[in-house]
Amino acid sequence: MRLTGPLRAVVVLLLVGLTWLLASSLFGGESALSVRHFFSGTSAEPTPAEPRPRKYKCGLSAPCPAKHLAFRLVSGAANVIGPKICLEDKMLVSSVKNNVGRGLNIALVNGVTGELLDTQTFDMWAGDVSNLLKFLRPLHEGTLVFVASFDDPASKLNDESRRLFEELGSTAVKDLAFRDSWVFVGAKGIENKSPFEQRMKNSKSSNKYEGWPESLEMDGCIPLRPPLDH
Structure with missing residues (x-):
């Protein structure tokens, strides 16, 4: 059974998205973090660094x-x-x-x-x-x-x-x-x-x-x- 045009397009987009997610997870970096946050629905804001003690x-x-x-x-x-x-x-x-x-x-x-x-x-x-x-x-x-x-x-x-x-x-x-x-x-x-x-x-x-x-x-x-x- 052949896939109709719209269905074929959806399948291609899913395959592209999964490939991008896999590659980002393997190679790490900010893009991987953004992808994981995107699919999990959480914010991608970085954790703030601990403030340095002030010196006088x-x-x-x-x-x-x-x-x-x-x-x-x-x-x-x-x-x-x-x-x-x-x-x-x-x-x-x-x-x-x-x-x-x-x-x-x-x-x-x-x-x-x-x-x-x-x-x-x-x-x-x-x-x-x-x-x-x-x-x-x-x-x-x-x-x-x-x-x-x-x-x-x-x-x-x-x-x-x-x-x-x-x-x-x-x-x-x-x-x-x-x-x-x-x-x-x-x-x-x-x-x-x-x-x-x-x-x-x-x-x-x-x-x-x-x-x-x-x-x-x-x-x-x-x-x-x-x-x-x-």
Whole structure:
């Protein structure tokens, strides 16, 4: 029995549709998804991606309160990757800025205005500790001191230099030793120990790198000091 013209056309269209569906299913892609949704009667809208966590100044996960400075410190990794000091989304010290060095990397900041005052590096392996002493002795009241270590922060430290850091609020500096990792934020005239300090001891049994402990990373919010009355 021969098929009539209209019936033959319907059969051809069905065969074409089934062939397209089979090919799309085999080769995948957006067309296959659209076909499957078309025959199932559902929407073909893609599933939205998970939103990325918002980052704030210096990569903090939450914004700092008003009249606070956002900061992030990263100590050097072994003697290969230099440290970083970020303040209010501005990189004060980094390898990209070409102002890092072996030893102690220090940034001084005005504790009232948040203005950068100076950045210096002090070689604590082969340098002269007197340069560090000359840098720390004349600090003005309220000056913020950001410190990130690189390679060896301690071999040249003497009693006076450790005492000066203790007066800035450090508790770890008295035990700071060869190739320890250290990040610290202190202030001239601080009355109590600083809440912003981390130290990772150089130990063969726990070192992440051969001969060096892992890099340290610390961030937070520092309140600005009120202006002094005249």
